[in-house]
Amino acid sequence: MLNSVIVVDDEASIRTAVEQWLSLSGFQVQLCSRAEDCLAQLPMHFPGVILSDVRMPGMDGMELLQRLQALDADLPVILLTGHGDVPMAVEAMRSGAYDFLEKPFSPQSLLNSLQRALEKRRLVLENRRLHEQADLKARLDDTLLGVSQGLQTLRRQVLDLASLPVNVLIRGETGSGKERVARCLHDFGPRASKPFVALNCAAIPEQLFEAELFGHESGAFTGAQGKRIGKLEFANGGTVFLDEIESMPLAQQAKLLRVIQEQKLERLGSNQSITVDLRIIAATKPDLLDEARAGRFREDLAYRLNVAELRLTPLRDRREDIPLLFDHFARSTAERLDRRFNPLDGAQLGRLLSHDWPGNVRELANAAERHVLGLDGTWTEVSASGQSLAAQQEAFEAQCLRAALTRHQGDIKAVLNELQLPRRTLNEKMQRHGLLREDFLKGD
Structure with a gap:
């Protein structure tokens, strides 16, 4: 006070x-x-x-x-x-x-x-608080890349939730970046110095699930050599990220629910309760309540996990982010492999924007790496994505405006000269695409 x-x-x-x-x-x-x-x-x-x-x-x-x-x-x-x-x-x-x-x-x-x-x-x-918030925002902008309204909203939500001691459920398609968002919730909150433990529930055999999560004492079952600390106990004080939570066996769902409710767990083969301090971040593609109605998921656990929910927009619905992400992945690959990166020309960019990217950001990152290696994939072909011509034109226009504003660091006069647009037309287009001159000024 x-x-x-x-x-x-x-x-x-x-x-x-x-x-x-x-x-x-x-x-x-x-x-x-x-x-x-x-x-x-x-x-x-x-x-x-x-x-x-x-x-x-x-x-x-x-x-x-x-x-x-x-x-x-x-x-x-x-x-x-x-x-x-x-x-x-x-x-x-x-x-x-x-x-x-x-x-x-x-x-x-x-x-x-x-x-x-x-x-x-x-x-x-x-x-100090304002400076810290500005620093966090700048770091998050560099981590969750994108200029679309959806990404801007997501970054605000992540900053708000990172400091709160609540469990979070992340909904999104395969490859949409659910683990990266979970990592940001951890890294930008008070648990950042503690462990972040990621676990893919679909990748663990059912018979090993309990030992993986809760650990075991020596001799708890055949082959249990010595004591083993489980993932939940190892993450004490930090964050556990449970990807594809819908794949967790029902028996383990009941035990996870108890851990969340009581903040205590027991290793296999032990009667001793161990107190743990955990934040649970879960990720899923389907709706957990739909899974509960179908008898595949516990409804009470779904509510415990979904104290707050983040929904990740698929890449096809935020096409204005595609050029920025592609450029980032391509430059990172070129630097890592010591290869030259040739920026996309207009035709390539158009095809990039017209592709539907069913694998989302993961597929885009792979395409950028292949481009640097000279192994361009399906996006270089004319793609019947189902997106209207008008929508593709809008995305391309937004990218052209953003690129010009970036090159000229928000100098409107220089942008007008390059794009050969009247001032009023440029203002209208910037407003329609949510572009602010202040975001492109040098040093911002």
Whole structure:
């Protein structure tokens, strides 16, 4: 809370008096009799102010100030001084202390100083939060590539959900990037430093499923040599990604439901419950409730997994993302293989946009790699994708506009000259395709 104050003073009477004044004024007060205790208890990004005496046994207020500044140079520290310590306190302010109060001080002078310091702290923390959000957004833009409205919405949803302690269900076709989205939910949230464990439920034989998920003790079954930690236990503190969750055997669904409800599991061959802290992200192509109605999936587990749902748009429905993704995959391949990358010409780009991409992003990445190797596949042939000519023209037009804006870094005059368009026509087309000049300016 932004009304928190840590009071550090070796005199119990001073601590008690200050606590009474501040508590009556609505502050959250924490008392420390030693500077060392303050440092040990100080949380990261403490949303408040440190109020410290200067002269104390052990570490004094001046050394505490230096230690606090090393941790957070913007943390406000107000020093309480005796009359003879005023020159020292003035020097401390030059070194970064926010203020000093000479004893004896009035409650009102203390409150005034604290309120100013807390307002400064509020602004600093808000500025940090905005910078962190901007950095996260930039990183996510580089990870989940795309300019379509669907991708922009997905990135906003991922940023919103990444920090929340809720299970997420990802719906999408094969190759649409479900594991990458799951990884972003982990990497951009508070569990990022903990394990991310991915498991494809369709790839595990049913007889091995329980041991894979929950682990086993030595001798739990024939061939169980020694103790083995299961995937769920290994991911403790982090995230478990269960791809193709609809393929999980019903018996294991019941055990997974218990883990989600109780945050506890038991290894095969053991009666001891192990507490785990897990976030479950599941992915599926079919609707789990439809699977439940057909008797292939537990309805209660479906609801537990689907606290929040993300739906991934197939590539054929966001064709404006295809050129950007193709270019990214092709350049990455060329760099990795030390090969030259020849950008697509207009005819190739048109065929790229007309292909239906049933394998979605995975198929597109493969096509880009083959292009770099000179082994272009089916997309280079005229494709009867079923998409109307008007839709293909719209996607091609959007890509041409985006490429010109990128080349000229948002210089509208240069774009007008290159494309030979009237200003009003360009404005209308940019608006229709959701293109903003600000997104192409140098340094953005």
